[in-house]
Amino acid sequence: MAVTVEELYRNYGILADAKEDLSSHKDAYQVILDGVKGGPKEKRLAAQFIPKFFSSFPDLSDAAINAQLDLCEDEDVSIRRQAIKELPRFAAGENLPRVADILTQLLQTGRISKTFYIISVCTLGGLFSQILQGEDIVRERAIKFLSTKLKTMPEDVLTKEVEEYIFTETKKVLEDVTGEEFVLLMRIVSGLKALQTVSGRQQLVELVAEQAFLEQVLNPADTDAVDRLQQCTRQALPLFSKNVHSTRFVTYFCEHVLPNLSTLTSPVAELDVQLELLKLLAEMSPFCGDMEKLEANLMMLFEKLLEFMPLPPEEGENGENTGNEEPKLQFSYVECLLFSFHQLGKKLPDFLIDKINTERLKDFKIRLQYFARGLQVYIRQLRVALQGKTGDTLKTDENKLKVVALKITNNINVLIKDLFHNPPSYKSTVTLSWKPVQKTEAAALGQKRQSEEDIGAGTTMKKLSPLPRRDARQIYNPPSGKYSGTIGNFPHGKSLKKRNMSEIGQQRETRKVENSKEL
Numbered sequence: 001m002a003v004t005v006e007e008l009y010r011n012y013g014i015l016a017d018a019k020e021d022l023s024s025h026k027d028a029y030q031v032i033l034d035g036v037k038g039g040p041k042e043k044r045l046a047a048q049f050i051p052k053f054f055s056s057f058p059d060l061s062d063a064a065i066n067a068q069l070d071l072c073e074d075e076d077v078s079i080r081r082q083a084i085k086e087l088p089r090f091a092a093g094e095n096l097p098r099v100a101d102i103l104t105q106l107l108q109t110g111r112i113s114k115t116f117y118i119i120s121v122c123t124l125g126g127l128f129s130q131i132l133q134g135e136d137i138v139r140e141r142a143i144k145f146l147s148t149k150l151k152t153m154p155e156d157v158l159t160k161e162v163e164e165y166i167f168t169e170t171k172k173v174l175e176d177v178t179g180e181e182f183v184l185l186m187r188i189v190s191g192l193k194a195l196q197t198v199s200g201r202q203q204l205v206e207l208v209a210e211q212a213f214l215e216q217v218l219n220p221a222d223t224d225a226v227d228r229l230q231q232c233t234r235q236a237l238p239l240f241s242k243n244v245h246s247t248r249f250v251t252y253f254c255e256h257v258l259p260n261l262s263t264l265t266s267p268v269a270e271l272d273v274q275l276e277l278l279k280l281l282a283e284m285s286p287f288c289g290d291m292e293k294l295e296a297n298l299m300m301l302f303e304k305l306l307e308f309m310p311l312p313p314e315e316g317e318n319g320e321n322t323g324n325e326e327p328k329l330q331f332s333y334v335e336c337l338l339f340s341f342h343q344l345g346k347k348l349p350d351f352l353i354d355k356i357n358t359e360r361l362k363d364f365k366i367r368l369q370y371f372a373r374g375l376q377v378y379i380r381q382l383r384v385a386l387q388g389k390t391g392d393t394l395k396t397d398e399n400k401l402k403v404v405a406l407k408i409t410n411n412i413n414v415l416i417k418d419l420f421h422n423p424p425s426y427k428s429t430v431t432l433s434w435k436p437v438q439k440t441e442a443a444a445l446g447q448k449r450q451s452e453e454d455i456g457a458g459t460t461m462k463k464l465s466p467l468p469r470r471d472a473r474q475i476y477n478p479p480s481g482k483y484s485g486t487i488g489n490f491p492h493g494k495s496l497k498k499r500n501m502s503e504i505g506q507q508r509e510t511r512k513v514e515n516s517k518e519l
Contacts (some may be wrong), residue, residue: 003031009043024055029057036067042074047071047082051089067091069102085372090345124162128169140181143173147184151191163194167203170234174211178232182211186235193306201239205248208236214252220260223267229257230266230273233280245289252342253281254297258304278336282432285343298344298351302364305337309367329374331408335433338415353423365420372416375409382406 011028018025034051035046046067054064068090071083091097127142134142149167150158170189177185186208189195195204212232219225233249240246257277258266266273291297310327345351352361382402389399411430418425 003034003042004038004056005041007031008035008038008042008049011051012045015056019435022053026057026060029053029060033060033063035094036070040079043071043074043076043079044082044210047079047086051086054090056352061095063093065098072102082330120342124169128173131173143181143184147187152189155193158193160194161333161359163192163476165193167195171207174207175322179227182231183235196439198241198243201241201244205236205244206237208232212236212249212252214248215233218252218256218260220263221265222364223265226264226273227267230276233277233284237280237283240284240287240326242287242331244287246284246287246293247289250281250284250288251291251293251297253284254300255293257281258300263305275336276334279335279432279434282336282343284337285340285434288344288347291344291347293343294348297349298341299355301337301341301344302351302356305341306364306367308337309364309371310334311363311367313369316493329371329378329411331375331405332433334371335408335412336410338419339430339432342418342426342428345424349424349426352419368420372413375413375416379409380408382409383429404433 005260008031011031013376014025015022015032032046035042035049050064050068050329055063057064068083068087071079072087074083076082087099087102094388098112100151107497125447127146131142146166170185174185175183186204190201190204196198209232212229213225218229231253232455236246236249257283261274261277264273299375308330310329313327352364356364384392384404385402386399386406393399413435414428414430
Protein backbone atom coordinates (compact mmCIF):
# COMPACT_ATOMS: atom_id res chain seq x y z
CA MET A 1 0.00 0.00 0.00
CA ALA A 2 1.34 3.45 -0.97
CA VAL A 3 2.47 5.78 1.77
CA THR A 4 0.06 8.63 2.55
CA VAL A 5 0.68 12.27 3.40
CA GLU A 6 -0.41 11.61 6.98
CA GLU A 7 2.09 8.78 7.36
CA LEU A 8 4.88 10.94 6.01
CA TYR A 9 4.15 13.71 8.47
CA ARG A 10 3.84 11.25 11.37
CA ASN A 11 7.23 9.63 10.65
CA TYR A 12 8.79 13.05 10.03
CA GLY A 13 7.62 14.01 13.52
CA ILE A 14 9.19 10.89 15.00
CA LEU A 15 12.55 11.72 13.44
CA ALA A 16 12.36 15.41 14.29
CA ASP A 17 11.65 14.63 17.96
CA ALA A 18 14.30 11.91 18.22
CA LYS A 19 17.19 14.42 18.12
CA GLU A 20 20.32 12.47 19.21
CA ASP A 21 18.59 9.08 18.98
CA LEU A 22 17.81 9.30 15.26
CA SER A 23 19.66 6.16 14.17
CA SER A 24 17.28 3.97 16.18
CA HIS A 25 14.34 5.05 13.98
CA LYS A 26 15.48 3.47 10.76
CA ASP A 27 11.94 2.22 10.01
CA ALA A 28 10.57 5.76 10.15
CA TYR A 29 13.15 6.94 7.60
CA GLN A 30 12.31 3.99 5.36
CA VAL A 31 8.68 5.14 5.31
CA ILE A 32 9.84 8.52 4.08
CA LEU A 33 11.92 6.84 1.37
CA ASP A 34 8.84 4.94 0.27
CA GLY A 35 7.11 8.27 -0.25
CA VAL A 36 8.63 8.44 -3.75
CA LYS A 37 6.14 5.74 -4.79
CA GLY A 38 3.12 7.83 -3.80
CA GLY A 39 1.22 10.61 -5.54
CA PRO A 40 2.34 14.18 -6.31
CA LYS A 41 1.81 15.42 -2.73
CA GLU A 42 3.69 12.50 -1.21
CA LYS A 43 6.56 12.94 -3.67
CA ARG A 44 6.92 16.64 -2.89
CA LEU A 45 7.12 15.90 0.81
CA ALA A 46 9.58 13.04 0.26
CA ALA A 47 11.82 15.36 -1.82
CA GLN A 48 12.10 17.65 1.23
CA PHE A 49 12.22 15.03 4.03
CA ILE A 50 14.75 12.57 2.52
CA PRO A 51 17.73 15.00 2.45
CA LYS A 52 16.89 16.45 5.89
CA PHE A 53 17.69 13.19 7.70
CA PHE A 54 20.05 11.69 5.11
CA SER A 55 23.27 12.07 7.14
CA SER A 56 21.80 10.17 10.13
CA PHE A 57 21.31 6.90 8.23
CA PRO A 58 24.55 5.98 6.42
CA ASP A 59 23.32 2.41 5.88
CA LEU A 60 20.50 3.78 3.75
CA SER A 61 22.56 6.35 1.85
CA ASP A 62 22.41 4.51 -1.47
CA ALA A 63 18.67 3.98 -1.15
CA ALA A 64 18.16 7.63 -0.22
CA ILE A 65 20.20 8.95 -3.14
CA ASN A 66 18.42 6.61 -5.57
CA ALA A 67 15.05 7.73 -4.21
CA GLN A 68 16.00 11.38 -4.66
CA LEU A 69 17.20 10.68 -8.21
CA ASP A 70 13.85 9.11 -9.04
CA LEU A 71 12.23 12.35 -7.97
CA CYS A 72 14.73 14.35 -10.09
CA GLU A 73 13.36 12.54 -13.14
CA ASP A 74 9.68 12.88 -12.23
CA GLU A 75 7.30 14.17 -14.90
CA ASP A 76 5.97 16.84 -12.53
CA VAL A 77 8.12 19.97 -12.92
CA SER A 78 7.55 21.16 -9.34
CA ILE A 79 8.60 17.77 -7.91
CA ARG A 80 11.64 17.65 -10.18
CA ARG A 81 12.68 21.18 -9.24
CA GLN A 82 12.36 20.47 -5.51
CA ALA A 83 14.36 17.24 -5.78
CA ILE A 84 17.20 18.84 -7.76
CA LYS A 85 17.29 21.77 -5.37
CA GLU A 86 18.02 19.43 -2.46
CA LEU A 87 20.72 17.41 -4.25
CA PRO A 88 23.71 19.44 -2.89
CA ARG A 89 22.76 18.28 0.64
CA PHE A 90 23.82 14.75 -0.35
CA ALA A 91 27.30 15.94 -1.44
CA ALA A 92 29.33 14.89 1.57
CA GLY A 93 31.90 12.27 2.44
CA GLU A 94 32.23 9.30 0.11
CA ASN A 95 28.98 10.27 -1.63
CA LEU A 96 30.45 13.55 -2.89
CA PRO A 97 31.94 12.22 -6.19
CA ARG A 98 28.72 10.43 -7.09
CA VAL A 99 26.52 13.43 -6.35
CA ALA A 100 28.94 15.74 -8.15
CA ASP A 101 28.74 13.52 -11.21
CA ILE A 102 24.94 13.68 -11.06
CA LEU A 103 25.05 17.47 -10.76
CA THR A 104 27.39 17.87 -13.72
CA GLN A 105 25.27 15.53 -15.83
CA LEU A 106 22.26 17.72 -15.07
CA LEU A 107 24.11 20.75 -16.42
CA GLN A 108 23.27 19.83 -20.01
CA THR A 109 19.53 19.91 -19.29
CA GLY A 110 19.52 23.46 -17.91
CA ARG A 111 17.51 22.26 -14.91
CA ILE A 112 20.30 22.88 -12.44
CA SER A 113 20.92 26.54 -13.18
CA LYS A 114 18.21 27.88 -10.85
CA THR A 115 18.77 25.37 -8.07
CA PHE A 116 22.52 25.88 -8.01
CA TYR A 117 22.02 28.88 -5.75
CA ILE A 118 22.07 26.25 -2.99
CA ILE A 119 25.82 26.35 -3.40
CA SER A 120 28.37 25.12 -0.92
CA VAL A 121 32.04 24.22 -0.75
CA CYS A 122 30.98 20.57 -0.83
CA THR A 123 29.02 21.03 -4.04
CA LEU A 124 31.86 22.99 -5.63
CA GLY A 125 34.24 20.31 -4.45
CA GLY A 126 32.26 17.79 -6.45
CA LEU A 127 32.32 19.95 -9.55
CA PHE A 128 36.05 20.59 -9.32
CA SER A 129 36.59 16.88 -8.70
CA GLN A 130 34.89 16.18 -12.01
CA ILE A 131 36.92 18.89 -13.73
CA LEU A 132 40.15 17.36 -12.47
CA GLN A 133 39.30 13.68 -12.82
CA GLY A 134 36.12 13.31 -14.87
CA GLU A 135 35.63 12.44 -18.52
CA ASP A 136 36.35 15.19 -21.02
CA ILE A 137 32.72 15.94 -21.81
CA VAL A 138 31.88 16.25 -18.09
CA ARG A 139 34.97 18.39 -17.49
CA GLU A 140 34.10 20.71 -20.35
CA ARG A 141 30.48 21.01 -19.24
CA ALA A 142 31.41 21.78 -15.64
CA ILE A 143 33.94 24.49 -16.59
CA LYS A 144 31.53 26.21 -18.94
CA PHE A 145 28.78 26.04 -16.34
CA LEU A 146 30.93 27.63 -13.63
CA SER A 147 32.18 30.35 -15.98
CA THR A 148 28.68 31.46 -16.90
CA LYS A 149 26.68 30.83 -13.71
CA LEU A 150 28.94 31.97 -10.89
CA LYS A 151 28.71 35.60 -11.91
CA THR A 152 24.93 35.48 -11.41
CA MET A 153 25.10 34.12 -7.88
CA PRO A 154 23.78 36.37 -5.06
CA GLU A 155 26.34 37.87 -2.70
CA ASP A 156 24.96 36.01 0.30
CA VAL A 157 25.58 32.74 -1.55
CA LEU A 158 28.97 33.50 -3.06
CA THR A 159 30.63 34.11 0.30
CA LYS A 160 34.28 34.91 0.96
CA GLU A 161 34.85 31.28 1.95
CA VAL A 162 33.32 30.03 -1.29
CA GLU A 163 35.34 32.48 -3.39
CA GLU A 164 38.60 31.50 -1.69
CA TYR A 165 37.80 27.86 -2.34
CA ILE A 166 37.05 28.56 -6.02
CA PHE A 167 40.35 30.43 -6.43
CA THR A 168 42.35 27.64 -4.76
CA GLU A 169 40.74 24.89 -6.82
CA THR A 170 41.02 26.85 -10.06
CA LYS A 171 44.77 27.16 -9.58
CA LYS A 172 44.94 23.36 -9.42
CA VAL A 173 42.98 23.01 -12.65
CA LEU A 174 45.23 25.56 -14.39
CA GLU A 175 48.16 23.17 -14.06
CA ASP A 176 46.86 21.34 -17.13
CA VAL A 177 44.44 23.15 -19.43
CA THR A 178 43.70 23.83 -23.08
CA GLY A 179 43.58 27.35 -24.46
CA GLU A 180 39.80 27.60 -24.27
CA GLU A 181 39.75 26.21 -20.73
CA PHE A 182 42.33 28.78 -19.64
CA VAL A 183 40.18 31.65 -20.91
CA LEU A 184 37.06 30.27 -19.20
CA LEU A 185 38.85 29.67 -15.89
CA MET A 186 40.31 33.17 -15.94
CA ARG A 187 36.79 34.46 -16.51
CA ILE A 188 35.73 32.60 -13.38
CA VAL A 189 38.42 33.94 -11.04
CA SER A 190 38.44 37.44 -12.57
CA GLY A 191 34.79 37.80 -11.68
CA LEU A 192 35.21 36.97 -8.00
CA LYS A 193 34.40 39.92 -5.77
CA ALA A 194 37.31 39.16 -3.43
CA LEU A 195 39.75 39.68 -6.32
CA GLN A 196 38.48 43.09 -7.44
CA THR A 197 40.87 44.91 -5.10
CA VAL A 198 44.38 45.98 -6.04
CA SER A 199 45.88 43.05 -4.13
CA GLY A 200 43.35 40.71 -5.73
CA ARG A 201 44.23 41.83 -9.26
CA GLN A 202 47.91 41.49 -8.38
CA GLN A 203 47.26 37.87 -7.39
CA LEU A 204 45.61 37.29 -10.74
CA VAL A 205 48.54 38.83 -12.60
CA GLU A 206 50.93 36.55 -10.73
CA LEU A 207 48.71 33.58 -11.56
CA VAL A 208 48.79 34.43 -15.26
CA ALA A 209 52.55 35.04 -15.11
CA GLU A 210 53.01 31.49 -13.81
CA GLN A 211 50.99 30.13 -16.71
CA ALA A 212 53.03 32.21 -19.16
CA PHE A 213 56.30 30.58 -17.99
CA LEU A 214 57.99 33.96 -17.67
CA GLU A 215 60.82 32.34 -15.73
CA GLN A 216 61.81 30.33 -18.81
CA VAL A 217 63.70 31.38 -21.92
CA LEU A 218 61.36 31.71 -24.90
CA ASN A 219 61.94 29.31 -27.78
CA PRO A 220 60.71 31.23 -30.85
CA ALA A 221 60.35 28.00 -32.81
CA ASP A 222 58.02 26.46 -30.21
CA THR A 223 54.56 27.39 -31.46
CA ASP A 224 52.89 26.25 -28.23
CA ALA A 225 55.21 28.41 -26.12
CA VAL A 226 54.64 31.48 -28.29
CA ASP A 227 50.89 30.86 -28.32
CA ARG A 228 50.83 30.40 -24.55
CA LEU A 229 52.65 33.69 -24.03
CA GLN A 230 50.24 35.51 -26.32
CA GLN A 231 47.12 34.10 -24.67
CA CYS A 232 48.37 34.67 -21.14
CA THR A 233 49.37 38.25 -21.87
CA ARG A 234 45.93 38.94 -23.32
CA GLN A 235 44.36 37.67 -20.09
CA ALA A 236 46.69 39.84 -18.00
CA LEU A 237 46.07 43.06 -19.97
CA PRO A 238 42.71 44.00 -18.40
CA LEU A 239 44.26 43.60 -14.94
CA PHE A 240 47.03 46.18 -15.40
CA SER A 241 46.62 49.66 -13.99
CA LYS A 242 48.65 52.42 -12.39
CA ASN A 243 48.65 50.30 -9.22
CA VAL A 244 49.01 46.84 -10.79
CA HIS A 245 52.09 47.02 -12.96
CA SER A 246 52.96 45.17 -16.14
CA THR A 247 56.70 45.37 -15.47
CA ARG A 248 57.34 41.64 -15.41
CA PHE A 249 55.60 41.09 -18.74
CA VAL A 250 57.14 44.13 -20.43
CA THR A 251 60.60 43.06 -19.28
CA TYR A 252 60.06 39.56 -20.69
CA PHE A 253 58.93 40.96 -24.03
CA CYS A 254 61.98 43.24 -24.27
CA GLU A 255 64.42 40.49 -23.30
CA HIS A 256 62.90 37.49 -25.11
CA VAL A 257 60.35 38.58 -27.71
CA LEU A 258 62.06 41.53 -29.39
CA PRO A 259 65.42 39.79 -29.98
CA ASN A 260 63.58 36.86 -31.61
CA LEU A 261 60.81 38.80 -33.31
CA SER A 262 61.60 37.74 -36.88
CA THR A 263 61.76 34.03 -35.97
CA LEU A 264 58.57 33.77 -33.89
CA THR A 265 56.13 31.15 -35.10
CA SER A 266 52.43 30.59 -34.53
CA PRO A 267 50.16 27.52 -34.79
CA VAL A 268 47.75 29.72 -36.77
CA ALA A 269 49.23 30.03 -40.24
CA GLU A 270 47.36 33.19 -41.25
CA LEU A 271 48.23 35.03 -38.03
CA ASP A 272 50.98 37.68 -38.04
CA VAL A 273 52.21 36.68 -34.60
CA GLN A 274 55.03 39.26 -34.66
CA LEU A 275 52.57 42.11 -35.04
CA GLU A 276 50.17 40.66 -32.47
CA LEU A 277 52.91 40.47 -29.84
CA LEU A 278 54.09 43.98 -30.63
CA LYS A 279 50.54 45.20 -30.05
CA LEU A 280 50.46 43.48 -26.68
CA LEU A 281 53.77 45.13 -25.73
CA ALA A 282 52.40 48.53 -26.74
CA GLU A 283 49.22 48.04 -24.69
CA MET A 284 51.20 46.99 -21.62
CA SER A 285 53.87 49.68 -21.77
CA PRO A 286 51.84 52.51 -20.14
CA PHE A 287 51.47 50.38 -16.98
CA CYS A 288 55.11 49.44 -16.60
CA GLY A 289 56.57 50.27 -13.20
CA ASP A 290 60.19 50.63 -12.12
CA MET A 291 62.33 48.37 -14.28
CA GLU A 292 65.70 47.00 -13.17
CA LYS A 293 67.19 46.95 -16.67
CA LEU A 294 65.43 50.00 -18.07
CA GLU A 295 68.39 51.27 -20.08
CA ALA A 296 69.05 47.87 -21.66
CA ASN A 297 65.40 47.36 -22.51
CA LEU A 298 65.11 50.83 -24.00
CA MET A 299 68.17 50.06 -26.10
CA MET A 300 66.53 46.86 -27.35
CA LEU A 301 63.41 48.82 -28.30
CA PHE A 302 65.57 51.46 -30.00
CA GLU A 303 67.48 48.87 -32.03
CA LYS A 304 64.29 47.10 -33.07
CA LEU A 305 62.67 50.40 -34.02
CA LEU A 306 65.62 51.21 -36.30
CA GLU A 307 65.00 47.95 -38.19
CA PHE A 308 61.55 49.19 -39.21
CA MET A 309 62.57 52.79 -39.93
CA PRO A 310 64.72 52.69 -43.07
CA LEU A 311 67.19 55.27 -44.25
CA PRO A 312 66.19 57.24 -47.35
CA PRO A 313 67.53 55.77 -50.60
CA GLU A 314 70.74 57.23 -51.92
CA GLU A 315 70.39 59.97 -54.49
CA GLY A 316 72.43 60.54 -57.61
CA GLU A 317 73.92 63.79 -58.85
CA ASN A 318 70.59 64.89 -60.28
CA GLY A 319 68.72 64.20 -57.06
CA GLU A 320 67.22 60.96 -58.37
CA ASN A 321 67.12 57.76 -56.38
CA THR A 322 69.86 55.34 -57.31
CA GLY A 323 67.89 52.36 -56.03
CA ASN A 324 65.16 50.56 -57.95
CA GLU A 325 62.36 51.23 -55.45
CA GLU A 326 61.55 52.99 -52.23
CA PRO A 327 61.78 50.99 -48.98
CA LYS A 328 58.52 49.65 -47.55
CA LEU A 329 57.24 51.58 -44.58
CA GLN A 330 55.60 49.16 -42.16
CA PHE A 331 53.31 51.52 -40.34
CA SER A 332 51.60 48.99 -38.05
CA TYR A 333 54.90 47.68 -36.67
CA VAL A 334 56.31 51.16 -36.24
CA GLU A 335 53.23 52.40 -34.39
CA CYS A 336 53.65 49.61 -31.80
CA LEU A 337 57.40 50.00 -31.36
CA LEU A 338 57.36 53.80 -31.37
CA PHE A 339 54.54 53.92 -28.83
CA SER A 340 56.33 51.42 -26.54
CA PHE A 341 59.60 53.36 -26.84
CA HIS A 342 57.76 56.61 -26.13
CA GLN A 343 56.13 55.16 -22.99
CA LEU A 344 59.29 53.65 -21.53
CA GLY A 345 61.32 56.67 -22.62
CA LYS A 346 59.38 58.80 -20.13
CA LYS A 347 61.18 56.90 -17.39
CA LEU A 348 64.60 57.80 -18.80
CA PRO A 349 64.04 61.05 -20.75
CA ASP A 350 67.75 61.65 -21.40
CA PHE A 351 68.23 58.26 -23.05
CA LEU A 352 68.56 59.59 -26.62
CA ILE A 353 70.95 62.32 -25.47
CA ASP A 354 73.15 60.52 -22.93
CA LYS A 355 73.03 56.90 -24.08
CA ILE A 356 73.03 57.31 -27.87
CA ASN A 357 76.16 58.80 -29.44
CA THR A 358 75.96 61.79 -31.76
CA GLU A 359 76.32 59.84 -35.00
CA ARG A 360 73.62 57.31 -34.07
CA LEU A 361 71.28 60.07 -32.94
CA LYS A 362 71.82 61.87 -36.24
CA ASP A 363 71.13 58.62 -38.10
CA PHE A 364 67.96 58.11 -36.05
CA LYS A 365 66.65 61.58 -36.84
CA ILE A 366 67.30 61.08 -40.54
CA ARG A 367 65.19 57.92 -40.37
CA LEU A 368 62.48 59.76 -38.45
CA GLN A 369 62.44 62.55 -41.01
CA TYR A 370 62.26 60.16 -43.95
CA PHE A 371 59.49 58.17 -42.33
CA ALA A 372 57.58 61.37 -41.54
CA ARG A 373 57.78 62.45 -45.19
CA GLY A 374 56.28 59.14 -46.20
CA LEU A 375 53.56 59.61 -43.61
CA GLN A 376 52.58 62.98 -45.01
CA VAL A 377 52.19 61.56 -48.50
CA TYR A 378 50.04 58.72 -47.25
CA ILE A 379 47.97 60.92 -44.91
CA ARG A 380 47.15 63.31 -47.76
CA GLN A 381 46.12 60.40 -49.98
CA LEU A 382 43.91 58.93 -47.26
CA ARG A 383 42.24 62.23 -46.43
CA VAL A 384 41.41 62.84 -50.09
CA ALA A 385 40.06 59.28 -50.43
CA LEU A 386 37.84 59.63 -47.34
CA GLN A 387 36.71 63.21 -47.89
CA GLY A 388 32.93 63.53 -48.00
CA LYS A 389 32.30 59.86 -47.19
CA THR A 390 29.84 59.13 -44.39
CA GLY A 391 27.48 56.43 -43.13
CA ASP A 392 27.37 53.17 -45.04
CA THR A 393 29.99 54.38 -47.51
CA LEU A 394 32.60 54.25 -44.74
CA LYS A 395 31.61 50.70 -43.85
CA THR A 396 32.99 49.11 -46.99
CA ASP A 397 36.08 46.98 -46.49
CA GLU A 398 38.21 49.35 -48.54
CA ASN A 399 37.19 52.42 -46.55
CA LYS A 400 37.51 50.62 -43.23
CA LEU A 401 41.10 49.91 -44.18
CA LYS A 402 41.72 53.53 -45.02
CA VAL A 403 40.19 54.78 -41.76
CA VAL A 404 42.40 52.48 -39.68
CA ALA A 405 45.45 53.37 -41.77
CA LEU A 406 44.79 57.07 -41.18
CA LYS A 407 44.59 56.50 -37.44
CA ILE A 408 47.92 54.63 -37.50
CA THR A 409 49.73 57.24 -39.53
CA ASN A 410 48.40 60.12 -37.43
CA ASN A 411 49.61 58.37 -34.27
CA ILE A 412 53.08 57.84 -35.68
CA ASN A 413 53.22 61.44 -36.86
CA VAL A 414 52.48 62.74 -33.35
CA LEU A 415 55.09 60.49 -31.73
CA ILE A 416 57.78 61.37 -34.27
CA LYS A 417 57.13 65.05 -33.68
CA ASP A 418 57.75 64.50 -29.96
CA LEU A 419 61.04 62.68 -30.51
CA PHE A 420 62.27 65.32 -32.97
CA HIS A 421 62.16 67.99 -30.28
CA ASN A 422 65.45 69.13 -28.82
CA PRO A 423 65.65 67.65 -26.27
CA PRO A 424 63.25 64.79 -27.14
CA SER A 425 59.82 65.14 -25.57
CA TYR A 426 57.53 62.44 -24.19
CA LYS A 427 54.46 64.55 -23.45
CA SER A 428 52.09 63.74 -26.31
CA THR A 429 49.25 61.26 -25.81
CA VAL A 430 47.78 59.06 -28.52
CA THR A 431 45.22 56.25 -28.55
CA LEU A 432 46.55 53.12 -30.21
CA SER A 433 44.79 52.57 -33.53
CA TRP A 434 43.15 49.29 -32.51
CA LYS A 435 41.87 50.51 -29.16
CA PRO A 436 38.26 51.64 -28.66
CA VAL A 437 37.69 55.31 -29.35
CA GLN A 438 35.22 57.82 -27.97
CA LYS A 439 31.74 57.68 -29.49
CA THR A 440 32.07 61.26 -30.64
CA GLU A 441 35.05 60.31 -32.77
CA ALA A 442 33.30 57.30 -34.22
CA ALA A 443 30.19 59.37 -34.92
CA ALA A 444 32.27 61.88 -36.82
CA LEU A 445 33.22 59.12 -39.19
CA GLY A 446 29.76 57.57 -39.24
CA GLN A 447 31.17 54.17 -38.47
CA LYS A 448 31.38 51.55 -35.74
CA ARG A 449 34.39 49.73 -34.38
CA GLN A 450 36.78 48.37 -36.95
CA SER A 451 38.39 44.94 -36.99
CA GLU A 452 42.11 44.33 -36.93
CA GLU A 453 41.67 41.86 -39.75
CA ASP A 454 40.95 44.83 -42.00
CA ILE A 455 44.63 45.76 -42.04
CA GLY A 456 45.90 42.24 -42.60
CA ALA A 457 49.50 41.61 -41.72
CA GLY A 458 50.14 45.30 -41.18
CA THR A 459 49.69 48.48 -43.12
CA THR A 460 52.58 49.07 -45.50
CA MET A 461 53.27 51.46 -48.37
CA LYS A 462 55.69 50.50 -51.10
CA LYS A 463 56.22 53.44 -53.48
CA LEU A 464 56.45 56.96 -52.13
CA SER A 465 55.78 59.85 -54.45
CA PRO A 466 58.88 62.05 -54.78
CA LEU A 467 58.75 65.11 -52.56
CA PRO A 468 60.60 68.39 -52.96
CA ARG A 469 63.22 69.07 -50.37
CA ARG A 470 61.86 71.08 -47.45
CA ASP A 471 62.78 72.16 -44.00
CA ALA A 472 62.38 69.32 -41.50
CA ARG A 473 60.06 71.34 -39.29
CA GLN A 474 57.49 71.72 -42.07
CA ILE A 475 56.67 68.02 -42.23
CA TYR A 476 54.95 67.83 -38.87
CA ASN A 477 51.62 69.49 -39.69
CA PRO A 478 49.01 67.04 -38.39
CA PRO A 479 45.82 66.60 -40.46
CA SER A 480 42.89 68.71 -39.30
CA GLY A 481 40.26 65.95 -39.61
CA LYS A 482 39.53 63.46 -36.86
CA TYR A 483 39.75 59.90 -38.05
CA SER A 484 39.71 56.84 -35.87
CA GLY A 485 39.46 53.09 -35.98
CA THR A 486 39.53 50.28 -33.52
CA ILE A 487 40.76 46.75 -33.58
CA GLY A 488 38.82 43.73 -32.42
CA ASN A 489 39.93 40.71 -30.46
CA PHE A 490 43.09 38.87 -31.28
CA PRO A 491 42.42 35.29 -32.33
CA HIS A 492 43.31 32.83 -29.64
CA GLY A 493 45.81 30.10 -30.17
CA LYS A 494 45.23 26.41 -30.04
CA SER A 495 46.54 25.16 -26.77
CA LEU A 496 47.97 26.08 -23.41
CA LYS A 497 48.91 22.56 -22.32
CA LYS A 498 52.08 21.81 -20.42
CA ARG A 499 52.08 18.05 -20.99
CA ASN A 500 52.23 16.11 -24.21
CA MET A 501 48.84 15.25 -25.61
CA SER A 502 49.57 11.54 -25.36
CA GLU A 503 49.48 11.81 -21.59
CA ILE A 504 45.85 12.81 -21.44
CA GLY A 505 44.37 10.75 -24.26
CA GLN A 506 43.29 11.11 -27.82
CA GLN A 507 39.86 12.39 -26.81
CA ARG A 508 41.32 15.53 -25.18
CA GLU A 509 43.49 16.08 -28.26
CA THR A 510 40.48 15.98 -30.57
CA ARG A 511 38.55 18.40 -28.37
CA LYS A 512 41.53 20.71 -28.19
CA VAL A 513 41.68 21.01 -32.00
CA GLU A 514 37.94 21.62 -32.22
CA ASN A 515 38.11 24.29 -29.52
CA SER A 516 40.94 26.07 -31.27
CA LYS A 517 38.76 26.48 -34.34
CA GLU A 518 36.07 28.13 -32.25
CA LEU A 519 38.61 30.47 -30.76
